[in-house]
Amino acid sequence: MKALNKLTNKNNEGKFVCVGLDTDIEKIPRHLLHEENPVVEFNKQIIESTIDHAAAYKINFAFYEKDGEVGLKNLAKTLELIPSDILTIADAKRGDIGNTSQMYAKEVFDYYKFDSITINPYMGEDSAAPFISYKEKLIFILALTSNKGASDFEKLKFEDGTYLFQKVIDKSLEWNVNNNCGLVFGATQLDELKENILRTSNMPLLIPGVGAQGGRFEDIVALINTIPNKNYIINISRGIIYKSSEKDFATKAREEIINYNNISEIVLNNKKNM
Amino acid sequence: MKALNKLTNKNNEGKFVCVGLDTDIEKIPRHLLHEENPVVEFNKQIIESTIDHAAAYKINFAFYEKDGEVGLKNLAKTLELIPSDILTIADAKRGDIGNTSQMYAKEVFDYYKFDSITINPYMGEDSAAPFISYKEKLIFILALTSNKGASDFEKLKFEDGTYLFQKVIDKSLEWNVNNNCGLVFGATQLDELKENILRTSNMPLLIPGVGAQGGRFEDIVALINTIPNKNYIINISRGIIYKSSEKDFATKAREEIINYNNISEIVLNNKKNM
Numbered sequence: 043m044k045a046l047n048k049l050t051n052k053n054n055e056g057k058f059v060c061v062g063l064d065t066d067i068e069k070i071p072r073h074l075l076h077e078e079n080p081v082v083e084f085n086k087q088i089i090e091s092t093i094d095h096a097a098a099y100k101i102n103f104a105f106y107e108k109d110g111e112v113g114l115k116n117l118a119k120t121l122e123l124i125p126s127d128i129l130t131i132a133d134a135k136r137g138d139i140g141n142t143s144q145m146y147a148k149e150v151f152d153y154y155k156f157d158s159i160t161i162n163p164y165m166g167e168d169s170a171a172p173f174i175s176y177k178e179k180l181i182f183i184l185a186l187t188s189n190k191g192a193s194d195f196e197k198l199k200f201e202d203g204t205y206l207f208q209k210v211i212d213k214s215l216e217w218n219v220n221n222n223c224g225l226v227f228g229a230t231q232l233d234e235l236k237e238n239i240l241r242t243s244n245m246p247l248l249i250p251g252v253g254a255q256g257g258r259f260e261d262i263v264a265l266i267n268t269i270p271n272k273n274y275i276i277n278i279s280r281g282i283i284y285k286s287s288e289k290d291f292a293t294k295a296r297e298e299i300i301n302y303n304n305i306s307e308i309v310l311n312n313k314k315n316m
Numbered sequence: 317m318k319a320l321n322k323l324t325n326k327n328n329e330g331k332f333v334c335v336g337l338d339t340d341i342e343k344i345p346r347h348l349l350h351e352e353n354p355v356v357e358f359n360k361q362i363i364e365s366t367i368d369h370a371a372a373y374k375i376n377f378a379f380y381e382k383d384g385e386v387g388l389k390n391l392a393k394t395l396e397l398i399p400s401d402i403l404t405i406a407d408a409k410r411g412d413i414g415n416t417s418q419m420y421a422k423e424v425f426d427y428y429k430f431d432s433i434t435i436n437p438y439m440g441e442d443s444a445a446p447f448i449s450y451k452e453k454l455i456f457i458l459a460l461t462s463n464k465g466a467s468d469f470e471k472l473k474f475e476d477g478t479y480l481f482q483k484v485i486d487k488s489l490e491w492n493v494n495n496n497c498g499l500v501f502g503a504t505q506l507d508e509l510k511e512n513i514l515r516t517s518n519m520p521l522l523i524p525g526v527g528a529q530g531g532r533f534e535d536i537v538a539l540i541n542t543i544p545n546k547n548y549i550i551n552i553s554r555g556i557i558y559k560s561s562e563k564d565f566a567t568k569a570r571e572e573i574i575n576y577n578n579i580s581e582i583v584l585n586n587k588k589n590m
Contacts, residue, residue, distance in 0.1 A: 064416070104412060104419035110392065110427045111385040118384065137436065138378060138409050139463040139529070142338070145378035153384045162411065164438040164458060166465020184438060189413045191440020194487055201475045213468055255413070 045157035045180035046222060048129040049246055049273050052097035056310070058263065059302045060098040060131065060248065061088065061295075062279025063120060064105050069284055071291050084291075085120040088283050091292035095299045097275045098129035100248075101156075121154060129275075130157045131248065135184065137162040137169045144172040151176050158182060160226055160248065163210045170217055177220045180246065185210045186235075188228025188251025197234075207234070211241050224248055229257025229276065232265070239269055246273040253281030259302055263309045278302065319431035319454035320496060322403040323520055323547050326371040330584070332537065333576045334372040334405065334522070335362065335569075336553025337394060338379050343558055345565050358565075359394040362557050365566035369573045371549045372403035374522075375430075395428060403549075404431045405522065409458065411436040411443045418446040425450050432456060434500055434522070437484045444491055451494045454520065459484045460509075462502025462525025471508075481508070485515050498522055503531025503550065506539070513543055520547040527555030533576055537583045552576065 052058075063085055067075075070084045077083040089099065101120060106113035124130055136146040136159065143161075150159045158180035161173055173181045186196050186207040196207040204212070214223050225242055227235055229251035247266070251257040259276060266272050278299075286294035326332075337359055341349075344358045351357040363373065375394060380387035398404055410420040410433065417435075424433045432454035435447055447455045460470050460481035470481040478486070488497050499516055501509055503525035521540070525531040533550060540546050552573075560568035 066419075102412075102416060102419075104410075104416045104423065108419045108422040108427060110423070111388045114385045114388060135410070135412050135436070136378075138376075139461070142376060142378045145340075145376075145382045148382040149378065149384070153382060162409070162436050162438050164436050164469060165461050165463060166468030166470070168463050168465040170465075187413070187439050189439060189442050191442040191444075194440030195438060195480065195483060196440070198480075198483065199475050201473050201477075203475075206469065206472075206480065209469060209472065 043127065044178050045129060046246065046273070048127060048157060049098065049180065049275065052128070053273050056307060057095065057097040057303060058274060058276055058306050059096055059299050060100050060275040060277040061092050061096050061282055061299065062100045062102060062133070062250070062277045063088065063283065064102040064279040065283065066105055069287070071287050071289060073289055079116065079119070081116045082119045086123050087292040088295050089123050091296040092282070092299045093125065093128070095296070095303055096128065098131055099124050100131040100133045100277050100279075102279070103132060103134040118154060121156070129180070131182070132156040132159040135160050135162045137165050139165065140168045140172060143169050147172045147176060151179055158224075160184065163213070167213070167217060174217055174220060174223060177222055180222055180224055182224040182226050182248045183210060183214045185214070185225040186227050186231050188230045188255050188257065192228065192231065208238065208241065211238065214245065215243055218245060226250065228255075229259075229262050230255055232257070232261055235262070236265060239265065244271075246275075248275055248277060250277040252276055252278050254279070260305050260309055263306050267310055317401065318452050319403060320520065320547070322401060322431060323372065323454065323549065325401070326403070327547050330581060331369060331371040331577060332548060332550055332580050333370055333573050334374050334549040334551040335366050335370050335556055335573065336374045336376060336407070336524070336551045337362065337557065338376040338553040339557065340379055343561070345561050345563060347563055353390065353393070355390045356393045360397050361566040362569050363397050365570040366556070366573050367399065367402070369570070369577055370402065372405055373398050374405040374407045374551050374553075376553070377406060377408040392428060395430070403454070405456065406430040406433040409434050409436045411439050413439065414442045414446060417443050421446045421450060425453055432498075434458065437487070441487070441491060448491055448494060448497060451496055454496055454498055456498040456500050456522045457484060457488045459488070459499040459501050460505050461500065462504045462529050462531065466502065466505065482512065482515065485512065488519065489517055492519060500524065502529075503533075503536050504529055506531070506535055509536070510539055513539065520549075522549055522551060524551040526550055526552050528553070534579050534583055537580050541584055
């Protein structure tokens with residue numbers, strides 16, 4: 043199934059939460075350390091308990107790569123646990139000259155078979171093109187990120203009056219000839235999202251930064267639902283997977299994602315009733 | 317030994333060439349395919365034949381990651397073949413929010429024990445800080461890259477009159493409190509390098525883009541030697557490692573790097589004699 047269709051299907055079911063598997067062995071419940079593979083066991087229980095309610099799963103490469111080959115084996119095993127109708131996102135923030143981006147695309151799409159990837163636009167079109175050439179995949183391009191450092195460059199204004207992150211949005215629209223580009227827009231940047239939501243046109247949004255980073259879920263849902271037919275997912279990592287550090291971590295994760303879905307429903311119903 | 321000292325030592329010996337190990341099994345000489353591990357055998361022969369003449373080795377992560385765990389095993393084995401007095405660069409172009417960049421830094425510095433890394437500045441200071449906090453390491457920050465797409469964002473001018481890549485240089489100088497930051501500046505951007513060489517101040521330069529990408533080695537050497545005490549390396553990947561696709565590939569690689577070192581010497585002597 044085409045990556046975009048996976049996202050659209052889940053959005054149509056009222057699911058907007060992407061579960062971020064930023065799994066860190068130092069943060070998972072202690073009882074799991076007796077398991078043969080604590081990281082994969084943790085991910086397995088999180089996936090099983092949230093699968094009916096999740097719109098997507100995002101695997102943060104850094105948390106696996108830090109353990110070298112063993113970490114990447116865990117990444118591959120985790121990926122196998124995710125049903126094929128749910129969007130999988132390689133949160134890898136890659137980008138390099140063309141022949142190198144091509145190799146990263148091979149890694150993420152051909153070797154691991156992810157549905158989508160996050161990429162860094164700094165190096166421009168030819169660094170993005172090898173990813174975008176995979177027509178069935180979804181390429182989330184960093185526009186405005188959720189962190190403090192977003193002010194250093196992304197929020198600076200060019201002499202033509204557009205900010206760097208707006209220029210990235212505009213270029214991404216140009217590059218989107220295969221209708222497979224999306225944007226990363228931080229939940230902490232609510233004012234900017236309000237002002238630029240129409241600028242993002244038909245491109246799906248991946249919105250991180252809710253919870254630990256300070257963005258509010260309900261604000262994002264309410265905002266995006268002011269425009270028609272927008273596909274989006276709000277990523278929550280620590281706020282779901284580490285909701286409890288005890289034996290009930292999977293149950294608590296499930297309760298938390300259900301809670302978020304209920305918020306979506308209330309916000310959407312309020313809108314309909316207005 | 318501190319990463320910066322490794323670079324300085326080699327520069328003092330008149331060595332400025334970084335050998336880029338962008339090793340692709342589809343491009344290595346056919347006779348190596350009978351070896352137990354063709355990629356590592358290729359790298360071993362390239363390293364052995366160039367070691368007396370190289371200033372550094374740069375490992376392009378994408379070319380190893382594309383083969384998953386096996387590729388990363390090859391990366392680790394390759395790294396073991398490089399003597400400890402020579403700078404090793406993880407060409408990984410990483411960068412993410414703080415807690416994620418921290419994991420990438422653990423991967424590259426704690427797990428693989430590279431001396432240095434290339435990072436992408438798009439997300440700003442807190443995405444760079446976890447790398448820079450490793451005081452003994454060297455952090456090469458992308459300023460102006462060698463590819464065509466550099467024009468899309470890097471070469472756009474902000475309303476205060478500075479270009480994005482200049483803003484990155486200025487910020488990098490601010491971030492350089494540990495005296496361990498360097499810059500990536502494409503060899504294909506000779507005019508911009510001329511105009512900005514003083515702006516880069518005391519920061520070491522990693523200069524890719526010679527050979528296959530079109531930059532001229534002698535132009536770079538001549539330019540940088542117009543300023544005092546600058547540490548720099550010019551990366552050459554395909555131009556050295558694929559100089560021959562026959563059994564003599566290692567000999568040809570050695571001849572080519574010696575050739576580049578001779579060019580450096582001639583350029584530097586010309587300068588002295590002027």
